Amino acid sequence: MLINTRSCLLALLLSCSLSAAFAQKNLIKAGEKLRPAGMQKMITELTVPAAAKTSAVQLSAARAVQFSQCLVGGIRMEKPLFRSPVLQPLEQHMRQFVFTVSARGEQHPFKGSGFVFAEKYQGKTILWGATAAHIARAVGREVTVTFHLHGRDVSFPAEIVLTGRKYGLNAALIKLPPEAVETARPVVQAETAPIKGDLLFTYGFSAGQYKKTLRRTIASNAERVVADFPRLNTPKPGFCGSLVVNDQGKAVGIEVGGYSPEQEHLQWYHNREASWLLKKENLSRISEVVPFTRLYDLLKEYRQPGSAARIMLFEGIRVGKLRPDEFIESITVRYADGSHRMLMRNPFFDLSYLSALFNLNGARQAQIIINKGRTHTYGYLVDLEKRTAEEIGEL
Secondary structure (H helix, E strand, C coil): CHHHHHHHHHHHHHHHHCCHHHHHHHHHCHHHHHCCCCHHHHHHHHHCCHHHCCCCCCCCHHHHHHHHHHHHHCCEEECCCCCCCEEECHHHHHHHCEEEEEECCCCCCCCEEEEEEEEEECCEEEEEEEECHHHHHHHCCEEEEEEEECCEEEEEEEEEEEECCCCCCCCEEEECCHHHHHCCCCCCECCCCCCCCCEEEEEEEECCEEEEEEEEEEEECCCCEEEECCCCCCCCCCCCCCEEECCCCCEEEEEEEEECCCCCCCHHHHCHHHCCCCCCCCCCCEEEEEECCHHHHHHHHHHCCCCCCEEEEECCEEEEEECCCEEEEEEEEEECCCCEEEEECCCCCCHHHCCCCCCCCCEEEEEEEEEECCCEEEEEEEECCCCEEEEEEEC
């Protein structure tokens, strides 16, 4: 292990100090230059499924994480003249990071997308799968995850153990079996959230077929990253749950769907001119991404139910807490002149700054409605003059 790590680090040092093209060549072919205990040996052991080898090598989740970090650490973005940018050598190994998820034990045509990430828990490294919450509802609790490697498929039985909500924490946790570590590779988390204009690379499966898209960030906060949507060769059903990474190949979120707010006559889109945050943006066709950090809220909730509720603030006033199985249905602001403004299921809501989309000049009161478990709603009433908030019970 130490020898492989040293070889990996040497390859990364080469990639940092030489030209981009030569660095990639060194990184990809490091095993040839550092044989017999170089990066190529490490990549071979960690990328070829055990079932395909004459002598299976049992690999640990911690070593899978080491491989991912080594791989991502050497990424360079290539910019071909007539094709979209490419993240190499990550894209050569992407099919071990992403998978399709389908209902287990039955012939069901629908396949969603998902990807692998890692958790450090009680001194151990554990590999998990992730997908979108609405994909989880479509395929059920007992599922099959399939890695579509070059030339062969490798499938594992798995279980969806916790889901959030489509208009809130739109993500689901997939418990992978221990043997998945021989194939699955976890993503590396981005240190910072994307900002306006940043490139987003998305990898998953469109109608069951492997697909990559490239987009630009419009806006982001702790609840959503909003990006533009591909105009040509757009993804088909099943792409939700795909992995979204930045131009360094690090995970920034989970793809949860593209749509046209204008054609769907969404209320928040037609009122966007009233918001300083949105009025200058082209939002006619957008895509929503759940930030990667929200997966750890689900893990926290899974380990200790009730622990992942997050504080909501409106104009700095503490309103209450939002649980993973809840989302904000609507916010209505009432003004001194008797008028009001309401926004529903808005992808730009930010729990720490719920007042951001409103003009509060003359505002007296805000009502926040919470959707809980698809069957109940309750609310909070915020008095902006007294700067107090109270729960108003089920509605």
